[in-house]
Amino acid sequence: MNDPTRPSATQGRTDIRVHEADFDVGHEIAQLRAGNAAIGAVATFIGVCRDINDGDHVAELVLEHYPGMTEKALGAIADEARGRWDVIDILIIHRVGRMLPTDQIVFVAVTSAHRGEAFAACEFLMDFLKTRAPFWKKEQTPAGSRWVDAREADDAAAGRWG
């Protein structure tokens, strides 16, 4: 992982945060871009809590994680993305704790000189975060609370990257 205290225009920084608090994507994007004229492309992804999953109404979601390993796993995923694509900045914010439908859960932003690298790295980060970072979702539905099962589609998405 790059030293986040000394970004350069073309190498940027990796910034990984795991916390309960919500985040402001407009502010985060502005901070990431601030004054860096080497950036030509910013690809971002926001994962949002829906009110329905597997056909059932979801009233709330609780996200548990493995403190310490979470940051380590996300750092390793970011390093892997940097090894594959020529990106400038990588920002990953993942919330934990209690969330309601329409709440933001995760934010990934990648800056690069060109759009192809930004898009690829952003989608790669999400696919690997979904399968390699120790987060677990528990949903509150009318039938009670239940742990969300891992999706085969997520393994398939991560598998695409070879």
Add this chain to the structure above:
Amino acid sequence: MNDPTRPSATQGRTDIRVHEADFDVGHEIAQLRAGNAAIGAVATFIGVCRDINDGDHVAELVLEHYPGMTEKALGAIADEARGRWDVIDILIIHRVGRMLPTDQIVFVAVTSAHRGEAFAACEFLMDFLKTRAPFWKKEQTPAGSRWVDAREADDAAAGRWG
């Protein structure tokens, strides 16, 4: 193109804007998501004016377009994306006129229930916008002003989608 005055939670709206004024991505994302608990994924892309292109310093950029055809072409691209992926909202904002390095040029945002569709549609929209929408860039460099040549990489990127 969907009627932008009557969005539904799962079909959303297509919103296309071409203008000189800058835009606030945080505000636009918030407006797009506002209260829609069917949205699980928001993929966005911001294209930014760099201070260097083809090795030369770029002092400013002027974007010309073909009023009328621009909106028509972007609407057709958005319709094509809706035909290919199950997306909720599509927002495309493209600036025209004079821009300086670090200025935002284009913003594409796609909402969907799931991330795969949002990512694919967002990248598709950018690839097709780059090759099918009538915008032309003129750069001001130390050697004078020059029209930017179309890139073969952009044709290749659009060609990928078959």
Add this chain to the structure above:
Amino acid sequence: MLNILYFARLKETLGRDTERIELPAGVADVAALTDWLRARGGVWSEELAASRPVRVAVNQDMARHDTPIRDGDEIAYFPPVTGG
């Protein structure tokens, strides 16, 4: 009448952004109109040479050489696009 528009580099080299002309006799498609314009000579034959990557839109849709042209159409000539 045809309304012809020129954009970007073509607008500068041809020295105009729009012109209105009577539909020339015998012009029924894009290829024929381009030939007719090219016959003006000078920068017209240079800029609209078959070797140049010129794009044409008819009534604001991308056109091909064999796209029909009718009286009242809006025709645009421009270089390959470079937005985004």
Add this chain to the structure above:
Amino acid sequence: MLNILYFARLKETLGRDTERIELPAGVADVAALTDWLRARGGVWSEELAASRPVRVAVNQDMARHDTPIRDGDEIAYFPPVTGG
């Protein structure tokens, strides 16, 4: 000593989120530790059955059955991850 952590569904069904144990005699890798825990019977043999999709991390890195375990390690048992 080993520090063993349990997360999500496993934490609930096994009734604990952490425990400290002496490194059991003969346990040198993940497979052996899992066998040792499974030998506790009841929910342990059910939840850690080979047919269950249980994941293991050693010192906060994803581990495999043959990943070595040494005294002082932090071992975590959890279901497949579902974040993002």
